[in-house]
Amino acid sequence: MPELPEVETMRRGILHLVGSRIADAEFPRGPKRPISTTPAPARIAATIRGGQLTAVERYGKRLALEIELPAGQRWLVIEPRMTGLMLVTPPPTVDHARLVMRLQRAGKRSPQPLVFWDQRGLGTVRLVNAGGLDRACGPSVLGPDGLVVTGDDLQRSLADSRRAIKVALLDQHAVAGIGNIYAAEILHRVGIDPRTVCRRLPRRVWEQLARVTRTLLTEAVRLEGSSIGDELYQTPTSRLGQFQRRHRVYGRAGKPCRTCETPIRRIIQAQRSTFFCPQCQSLSARVGT
DNA sequence: CGTTCAACCTGGGCGC
DNA sequence: TGCGCCCAGGTTGAAC
Secondary structure (H helix, E strand, O other): OOOHHHHHHHHHHHHHHOOOEEEEEEOOOOOOOOOEEEOOHHHHHHHHOOOEEEEEEEEOOEEEEEEEEOOEEEEEEEEOOOOEEEEOOOOOOOOOEEEEEEEEOOOOOOOEEEEEEEOOOOOEEEEEOHHHHHHHHOOOOOOOEOOOOOHHHHHHHHOOOOOEHHHHHOOOOOOEOOOHHHHHHHHHHHOOOOOOEHHHOOOHHHHHHHHHHHHHHHHHHHOOOOOOOOOOOOOOOOOOOOHHHHOOOOOOOOOEOOOOOOEOEEEEEOOEEEEEOOOOOOHHHHHOO
16 A cells, blocks of 8 residues: 555654654554564564654655664664554554554643554564664665656666566665556556566656656645555545545556546556556557657 | 565455 | 455565
């Protein structure tokens, strides 16, 4: 679920907690298996208790909560993966709350809850130092952020690739933050067939791709992300995202293209669904003649 | 280099 | 009702 716009929405929704003290932290143990953490859950909880939240950063689809501890700065790196959410309001279910913190703001009476909730439990939580942050979110792992990626960035990393463009856009080393929804939407807006091999794309499209990536992700952030299907995704204050209203291809197999009425096709690439319009994203549309 | 598959999990939807 | 199957916003590692 959470791609760049959803994770950015999470970041913005908890920014007001910066400056708070972590009055308590726990990984509730329920019947379900625990999520993956490093170090062990109890160790993380014990370490961050009493620390101060000093910043909330986003790296691609990852969130990094900067915490000031007696031992120095540490970061709680949270990867929501498929169904993870950061919430300051009551979560959809009690049993899928994976990390529950209570944050005490100066001058406030009672602590505010901050919950990492994750239905499927594929998300991860890591407590790292500066070196660990670099290993988890640094440039060796994540390429330029999708909100600021340039045509030169894309051309450098992808122009010689033999992969299909859709698959390449999901590569977080190339550009950080694009997932299955936004890859499909970006390619429809640029008019590129998702199966096109990167090295066959004309030079000028890298600039277009980067521009559309920036503007589309920016617009999706403004609309607080995409809530689709079972509407599992919600903002930290339990609002639904609104960008799904702007989707032109994702999840619309068989339905008419919003531009040309041609039925949207669904194919599988790298074991994942790809949605596209065979008319708007045809070779001829791409080459421009 | 690139692709494919399995794995990690829960839960909704569908056909029978 | 129940069962089996397919599907889902992501990432990683092994095999080929």
